[in-house]
Amino acid sequence: MMLMTALSGNSAPIDPARFAVILARPENPENIGLAARAMKNTGFSDLRVVKKGRLPAKAAKTAVHAADILAAASVLPDLDAAVADCGAVFAATARIRSVVRVLALSEAVPMMLALPPVTRVGLLFGNERTGLTGDELRRANYVFTIPQAGPQPSYNLGGAVLLTLFALFTAAGAPRPAADPPLLRGEQEEVIRLILRKLEEKRFVHGGNREHVADIMHDLLGRMAITAKDRRFLLALFTKGVDLKEP
Amino acid sequence: MMLMTALSGNSAPIDPARFAVILARPENPENIGLAARAMKNTGFSDLRVVKKGRLPAKAAKTAVHAADILAAASVLPDLDAAVADCGAVFAATARIRSVVRVLALSEAVPMMLALPPVTRVGLLFGNERTGLTGDELRRANYVFTIPQAGPQPSYNLGGAVLLTLFALFTAAGAPRPAADPPLLRGEQEEVIRLILRKLEEKRFVHGGNREHVADIMHDLLGRMAITAKDRRFLLALFTKGVDLKEP
Numbered sequence: 001m002m003l004m005t006a007l008s009g010n011s012a013p014i015d016p017a018r019f020a021v022i023l024a025r026p027e028n029p030e031n032i033g034l035a036a037r038a039m040k041n042t043g044f045s046d047l048r049v050v051k052k053g054r055l056p057a058k059a060a061k062t063a064v065h066a067a068d069i070l071a072a073a074s075v076l077p078d079l080d081a082a083v084a085d086c087g088a089v090f091a092a093t094a095r096i097r098s099v100v101r102v103l104a105l106s107e108a109v110p111m112m113l114a115l116p117p118v119t120r121v122g123l124l125f126g127n128e129r130t131g132l133t134g135d136e137l138r139r140a141n142y143v144f145t146i147p148q149a150g151p152q153p154s155y156n157l158g159g160a161v162l163l164t165l166f167a168l169f170t171a172a173g174a175p176r177p178a179a180d181p182p183l184l185r186g187e188q189e190e191v192i193r194l195i196l197r198k199l200e201e202k203r204f205v206h207g208g209n210r211e212h213v214a215d216i217m218h219d220l221l222g223r224m225a226i227t228a229k230d231r232r233f234l235l236a237l238f239t240k241g242v243d244l245k246e247p
Numbered sequence: 248m249m250l251m252t253a254l255s256g257n258s259a260p261i262d263p264a265r266f267a268v269i270l271a272r273p274e275n276p277e278n279i280g281l282a283a284r285a286m287k288n289t290g291f292s293d294l295r296v297v298k299k300g301r302l303p304a305k306a307a308k309t310a311v312h313a314a315d316i317l318a319a320a321s322v323l324p325d326l327d328a329a330v331a332d333c334g335a336v337f338a339a340t341a342r343i344r345s346v347v348r349v350l351a352l353s354e355a356v357p358m359m360l361a362l363p364p365v366t367r368v369g370l371l372f373g374n375e376r377t378g379l380t381g382d383e384l385r386r387a388n389y390v391f392t393i394p395q396a397g398p399q400p401s402y403n404l405g406g407a408v409l410l411t412l413f414a415l416f417t418a419a420g421a422p423r424p425a426a427d428p429p430l431l432r433g434e435q436e437e438v439i440r441l442i443l444r445k446l447e448e449k450r451f452v453h454g455g456n457r458e459h460v461a462d463i464m465h466d467l468l469g470r471m472a473i474t475a476k477d478r479r480f481l482l483a484l485f486t487k488g489v490d491l492k493e494p
Contacts, residue, residue, distance in 0.1 A: 034403065043396030147416070150287070155288050155409075156309070
């Protein structure tokens with residue numbers, strides 16, 4: 001399944017089914033739900049939780065519109081089982097260690113996307129308080145960190161998952177809302193000319209200020225980069241709506 | 248105050264003090280705390296909450312290491328007061344309306360950064376359930392949306408604040424962890440040569456496979472882009488640690 005988007009424009013040519021979000025020993029059920037919601041927001045679906053027992057029922061509270069992701073999530077007793085089918089695991093850390101090379105998120109994302117299409121990619125996030133242990137980090141091929149303004153606090157678990165998935169989702173060009181294109185420049189000029197003529201009829205514009213008002217009107221409507229819809233509104237406004245007194 | 252970062256590399260040349268995060272009628276105290284934490288993560292500090300009464304005490308629970316931001320937050324009875332000192336207000340919406348031009352977050356950020364340095368910029372986020380009302384949206388100069396994979400769910404309030412601030416924080420080049428540079432290519436060759444010689448002494452490499460093993464070794468160590476630290480480790484490993492039998 002390729003990512004679909006409610007917005008027009010480019011959609012990212014990545015296959016979200018290749019990516020698994022792996023939460024190691026999450027403590028707070030709300031973070032499991034927030035991770036599921038972030039996955040739904042960005043089009044991912046494979047959630048794996050490393051913990052004993054079952055998913056806590058409270059996770060559903062924050063998994064708004066993402067109950068299907070929680071329902072399909074795997075709960076695994078150990079990390080080895082969670083990464084077994086992954087060809088590459090990227091582990092998120094807030095701590096920069098001297099032993100391992102730590103990538104910035106912005107460096108890690110292109111590496112994820114450069115992997116062969118058959119490779120399943122695990123995105124590994126640690127416990128809220130402890131982060132990933134050394135033993136857990138050794139299950140990863142790469143370690144990345146999400147830049148932050150200062151040493152404290154780290155991003156909360158749900159936020160780290162969201163920032164990572166959003167970076168992946170938008171990596172190949174974020175979808176953008178459809179925007180009406182501006183009129184052609186000649187058409188924009190025509191609108192300005194019509195407005196200026198109307199203002200002249202109303203004696204707002206006269207010989208003494210014509211150049212000045214024309215400059216201002218070009219600046220103002222120029223910055224608006226007016227569309228066909230704007231033109232309809234502006235012409236109606238200046239034809240019928242504006243009852244200007246002589247200045 | 249310019250953004251400082253715990254990581255080396257470029258730091259974003261934006262002045263976070265120019266930006267105010269404005270939450271209109273937030274319902275869930277935890278989202279106020281998450282917004283404060285996201286601000287701390289990304290270096291922003293001016294939080295304004297539009298609501299009756301005082302900040303709910305429960306907001307502190309999720310404002311990890313961001314109590315100072317909550318303590319300094321303004322609580323204002325109406326939105327007009329919250330935006331009064333802003334020269335430009337950018338409102339986040341999950342709904343694309345036909346009347347107003349909606350920017351993608353990736354379009355809105357450069358516009359924020361292009362504003363004159365004296366201009367205070369308001370980042371406006373609506374209520375969790377209703378979003379911003381039409382009346383609230385009219386207090387904004389620009390409306391932006393954060394791209395998502397499908398129509399539902401929208402990003403949760405804390406997440407929308409986090410994604411917006413992170414985009415601003417990293418707009419001028421995300422800070423990256425310091426990385427040891429790879430050795431010069433000639434030095435890398437020297438390491439490979441030493442290792443191959445050692446393997447030859449141990450009869451792992453011989454006339455019949457020399458070219459083949461050299462190719463593999465160049466590919467493997469090439470992809471590793473070895474650093475000075477890697478060299479120390481590899482040479483120690485192949486000099487002392489590896490007890491290879493003849494294949």
